[in-house]
Amino acid sequence: MEFLVRIDVALPPELPAARRAELLAAEREHGLALRRSGAIERIWRLPGGLRNVGVWVADDATQLHELICGLPLHPWAQIEVTALATHPLEAGG
Amino acid sequence: MEFLVRIDVALPPELPAARRAELLAAEREHGLALRRSGAIERIWRLPGGLRNVGVWVADDATQLHELICGLPLHPWAQIEVTALATHPLEAGG
Amino acid sequence: MEFLVRIDVALPPELPAARRAELLAAEREHGLALRRSGAIERIWRLPGGLRNVGVWVADDATQLHELICGLPLHPWAQIEVTALATHPLEAGG
Amino acid sequence: MEFLVRIDVALPPELPAARRAELLAAEREHGLALRRSGAIERIWRLPGGLRNVGVWVADDATQLHELICGLPLHPWAQIEVTALATHPLEAGG
Amino acid sequence: MEFLVRIDVALPPELPAARRAELLAAEREHGLALRRSGAIERIWRLPGGLRNVGVWVADDATQLHELICGLPLHPWAQIEVTALATHPLEAGG
Amino acid sequence: MEFLVRIDVALPPELPAARRAELLAAEREHGLALRRSGAIERIWRLPGGLRNVGVWVADDATQLHELICGLPLHPWAQIEVTALATHPLEAGG
Amino acid sequence: MEFLVRIDVALPPELPAARRAELLAAEREHGLALRRSGAIERIWRLPGGLRNVGVWVADDATQLHELICGLPLHPWAQIEVTALATHPLEAGG
Amino acid sequence: MEFLVRIDVALPPELPAARRAELLAAEREHGLALRRSGAIERIWRLPGGLRNVGVWVADDATQLHELICGLPLHPWAQIEVTALATHPLEAGG
Amino acid sequence: MEFLVRIDVALPPELPAARRAELLAAEREHGLALRRSGAIERIWRLPGGLRNVGVWVADDATQLHELICGLPLHPWAQIEVTALATHPLEAGG
Amino acid sequence: MEFLVRIDVALPPELPAARRAELLAAEREHGLALRRSGAIERIWRLPGGLRNVGVWVADDATQLHELICGLPLHPWAQIEVTALATHPLEAGG
Numbered sequence: 001m002e003f004l005v006r007i008d009v010a011l012p013p014e015l016p017a018a019r020r021a022e023l024l025a026a027e028r029e030h031g032l033a034l035r036r037s038g039a040i041e042r043i044w045r046l047p048g049g050l051r052n053v054g055v056w057v058a059d060d061a062t063q064l065h066e067l068i069c070g071l072p073l074h075p076w077a078q079i080e081v082t083a084l085a086t087h088p089l090e091a092g093g
Numbered sequence: 094m095e096f097l098v099r100i101d102v103a104l105p106p107e108l109p110a111a112r113r114a115e116l117l118a119a120e121r122e123h124g125l126a127l128r129r130s131g132a133i134e135r136i137w138r139l140p141g142g143l144r145n146v147g148v149w150v151a152d153d154a155t156q157l158h159e160l161i162c163g164l165p166l167h168p169w170a171q172i173e174v175t176a177l178a179t180h181p182l183e184a185g186g
Numbered sequence: 187m188e189f190l191v192r193i194d195v196a197l198p199p200e201l202p203a204a205r206r207a208e209l210l211a212a213e214r215e216h217g218l219a220l221r222r223s224g225a226i227e228r229i230w231r232l233p234g235g236l237r238n239v240g241v242w243v244a245d246d247a248t249q250l251h252e253l254i255c256g257l258p259l260h261p262w263a264q265i266e267v268t269a270l271a272t273h274p275l276e277a278g279g
Numbered sequence: 280m281e282f283l284v285r286i287d288v289a290l291p292p293e294l295p296a297a298r299r300a301e302l303l304a305a306e307r308e309h310g311l312a313l314r315r316s317g318a319i320e321r322i323w324r325l326p327g328g329l330r331n332v333g334v335w336v337a338d339d340a341t342q343l344h345e346l347i348c349g350l351p352l353h354p355w356a357q358i359e360v361t362a363l364a365t366h367p368l369e370a371g372g
Numbered sequence: 373m374e375f376l377v378r379i380d381v382a383l384p385p386e387l388p389a390a391r392r393a394e395l396l397a398a399e400r401e402h403g404l405a406l407r408r409s410g411a412i413e414r415i416w417r418l419p420g421g422l423r424n425v426g427v428w429v430a431d432d433a434t435q436l437h438e439l440i441c442g443l444p445l446h447p448w449a450q451i452e453v454t455a456l457a458t459h460p461l462e463a464g465g
Numbered sequence: 466m467e468f469l470v471r472i473d474v475a476l477p478p479e480l481p482a483a484r485r486a487e488l489l490a491a492e493r494e495h496g497l498a499l500r501r502s503g504a505i506e507r508i509w510r511l512p513g514g515l516r517n518v519g520v521w522v523a524d525d526a527t528q529l530h531e532l533i534c535g536l537p538l539h540p541w542a543q544i545e546v547t548a549l550a551t552h553p554l555e556a557g558g
Numbered sequence: 559m560e561f562l563v564r565i566d567v568a569l570p571p572e573l574p575a576a577r578r579a580e581l582l583a584a585e586r587e588h589g590l591a592l593r594r595s596g597a598i599e600r601i602w603r604l605p606g607g608l609r610n611v612g613v614w615v616a617d618d619a620t621q622l623h624e625l626i627c628g629l630p631l632h633p634w635a636q637i638e639v640t641a642l643a644t645h646p647l648e649a650g651g
Numbered sequence: 652m653e654f655l656v657r658i659d660v661a662l663p664p665e666l667p668a669a670r671r672a673e674l675l676a677a678e679r680e681h682g683l684a685l686r687r688s689g690a691i692e693r694i695w696r697l698p699g700g701l702r703n704v705g706v707w708v709a710d711d712a713t714q715l716h717e718l719i720c721g722l723p724l725h726p727w728a729q730i731e732v733t734a735l736a737t738h739p740l741e742a743g744g
Numbered sequence: 745m746e747f748l749v750r751i752d753v754a755l756p757p758e759l760p761a762a763r764r765a766e767l768l769a770a771e772r773e774h775g776l777a778l779r780r781s782g783a784i785e786r787i788w789r790l791p792g793g794l795r796n797v798g799v800w801v802a803d804d805a806t807q808l809h810e811l812i813c814g815l816p817l818h819p820w821a822q823i824e825v826t827a828l829a830t831h832p833l834e835a836g837g
Numbered sequence: 838m839e840f841l842v843r844i845d846v847a848l849p850p851e852l853p854a855a856r857r858a859e860l861l862a863a864e865r866e867h868g869l870a871l872r873r874s875g876a877i878e879r880i881w882r883l884p885g886g887l888r889n890v891g892v893w894v895a896d897d898a899t900q901l902h903e904l905i906c907g908l909p910l911h912p913w914a915q916i917e918v919t920a921l922a923t924h925p926l927e928a929g930g
Binding site: 610612640642 | 746748772775776779784786787788789790791796797798799826827828829830831832833834
Binding site: 002003061082083086 | 154176177179
């Protein structure tokens with residue numbers, strides 16, 4: 001099933017640069033793995049902040065939850081999940 | 094998959110009584126069928142208006158959409174759908 | 187440029203069935219054309235109503251505006267447009 | 280009486296792992312007890328965060344308040360309570 | 373059980389005066405009956421419009437729903453229901 | 466004059482237990498005094514948190530302000546004040 | 559007592575010009591009378607629409623309600639009332 | 652003084668085409684005059700609907716109000732006005 | 745030009761009493777100066793918190809900005825500014 | 838492409854003055870550079886706080902994102918981005 005997932009991350013402004021870089025690198029690695037696995041089908045940056053919107057694929061909401069909670073930046077994130085249905089324009093015919 | 098579905102119906106106040114009764118009866122029949130099929134697992138009235146919240150079961154959001162759109166009162170309804178994941182407290186053990 | 191476009195359509199509940207069918211058919215034809223042209227890259231149904239979210243591609247917001255306003259159901263629609271930037275996870279590497 | 284209770288928990292991101300695990304374990308134990316007692320009739324995870332929605336049963340709102348305030352994670356929680364009435368579709372007949 | 377019930381009524385501005393007077397009179401009669409029965413324990417006017425907030429007493433939300441839906445102005449009303457618990461300051465001692 | 470006053474208190478989750486108990490006791494004493502003086506006519510707990518809604522009586526909003534600001538938990542509180550008018554159903558006759 | 563009252567009027571766009579002029583004239587007359595009586599102490603236009611914010615004076619919210627409901631445009635108006643207390647900067651000294 | 656003015660126009664979907672065209676033409680003429688007079692300094696289309704945001708120049712909010720209310724589409728418009736101050740980056744130096 | 749300015753101040757609950765008193769005294773002095781200069785024409789306390797609404801007078805929004813930013817409590821304040829136009833009822837005649 | 842960008846900065850109230858001055862100076866320098874480069878076409882102060890609204894020019898949302906994230910005050914900022922289309926009144930003719 002496909003889900004639209006919006007993630008807004010708010011890292012503390014005065015977080016030491018090293019810690020910030022470490023977290024962002026871990027998030028990137030984790031994200032690339034999710035991309036390779038197909039869990040993140042598409043993802044876009046919402047301009048202006050550490051926030052994105054993406055199309056995630058999971059068997060159901062339970063698996064989606066585990067995938068999202070695995071993100072290193074999850075503790076600093078506000079997450080919005082919207083269930084997506086197939087649109088007639090993509091149902092072919 | 095389970096979904097929490099909130100339905101708020103706003104029928105025109107001066108709708109002829111007969112038409113209102115006809116619509117409500119059709120809605121009731123349709124609802125009972127969805128209950129019998131298991132599509133509506135649980136449903137509660139939100140006190141004060143023609144509105145309810147229910148736990149619906151569907152293969153995915155696409156099937157859920159068709160189920161909801163079949164409701165006779167659908168044209169007068171505001172619908173809110175929330176995907177539900179299994180909670181650890183219900184995952185047994 | 188890519189845009190996330192949400193479209194919520196509210197047709198009058200008591201719209202004559204023929205008129206409704208005619209509008210929906212015209213919307214479908216128009217949508218298929220936009221799909222073929224690549225203007226609508228992906229589109230999903232938001233379960234529960236005549237509403238969708240899609241990824242549209244246009245040179246800029248001016249062209250996007252013309253594309254959206256051409257939709258037959260546009261007069262009955264609430265439209266939300268979000269500009270999308272490339273996410274590092276899709277920037278390759 | 281049945282209540283729909285939504286609980287959103289926001290634990291400090293940099294809470295020491297041991298303290299976090301201790302709190303989550305206590306919450307789980309407490310939750311299982313409420314499940315066994317029937318106070319929590321059904322409960323679902325809202326995917327993406329430490330948040331859930333559940334159907335709680337209590338004599339009235341006063342007893343519900345005490346049940347909710349007993350949760351170990353209560354000090355970090357935003358709670359939303361909605362009174363539920365019996366829906367005609369569940370009233371039998 | 374006690375409930376805080378807010379009722380905002382929006383009658384059509386150009387409703388014929390006679391029809392408006394008839395509805396308001398019926399609402400008043402019905403309200404007085406609910407006052408006499410104790411269903412409406414206290415009620416206040418929210419200054420500026422045909423809107424009020426009141427403390428209603430019912431066995432549970434199901435009975436509350438029936439009481440509210442019986443109001444003649446119900447079809448034109450937006451209703452907000454909040455479950456009330458006993459406050460320690462009223463629990464005596 | 467009567468006012469509907471909603472008070473939502475957010476104490477820091479990791480406030481030392483002794484300090485929390487001390488504040489809650491002081492709030493209770495202060496509340497009882499306001500009840501005895503008639504300043505708080507009625508008060509209910511909003512289930513799920515340290516929050517309440519009450520009917521306060523004061524000569525005017527200026528006196529109400531002083532009464533509310535005297536609450537020991539005031540520094541941690543979000544306060545919402547609504548002016549209440551007499552409802553025809555309570556105006557007798 | 560002083561109240562801050564915001565009034566947003568939404569007249570039907572295609573209201574016949576004569577009827578519109580008649581209503582606006584009646585509103586103006588009524589407003590001038592309230593100004594002369596001191597009920598409306600100050601009033602400002604919120605630029606861009608048929609909307610204003612004003613400082614009204616009434617014995618209490620009950621009298622304020624009657625004053626506001628007497629406005630000819632009341633049936634088309636959204637009204638927001640805020641109780642005002644004396645500010646230390648105006649309390650003299 | 653400069654103001655940021657957002658205008659969202661909602662014309663009835665089934666407004667006769669001729670009437671719609673007539674209104675839009677009148678709005679265009681009026682807008683061009685405001686552009687020539689400098690009252691509208693800059694204006695952009697918000698993609699997806701009959702809505703815009705613009706920088707208007709007026710002596711004060713009173714003159715701005717008259718300018719906006721003169722727009723032919725004003726009766727169908729929702730207007731949002733934000734006062735703009737000079738930013739240090741534009742204050743030269 | 746006149747502006748309606750709402751100021752909501754949120755001082756940290758556990759701010760040392762002396763520091764709080766010092767800030768409030770400085771704010772009061774500054775406020776009295778603004779009252780004497782006519783910059784603050786009228787100001788009211790919004791009952792229940794350290795918040796007020798006032799009518800400020802400034803040449804334009806740029807001057808208003810400087811006046812507001814000079815307030816000692818400004819760093820802890822949420823500020824809402826609304827431009828005010830002259831209302832016909834105050835335009836004389 | 839043009840974007841309307843709103844930036845609301847919330848610096849900690851008790852930030853040491855030197856650190857605050859250092860950040861504001863860096864932000865000013867960076868802003869002047871963006872003005873000189875044409876990235877910030879116009880910018881206004883929203884009176885009452887460290888907040889502005891501006892018209893930014895970038896090839897697309899991806900470039901806009903990089904420009905905004907380069908601002909020294911970015912870690913303390915809430916950013917809102919709105920895509921702007923050309924309005925017929927500016928399309929010449």
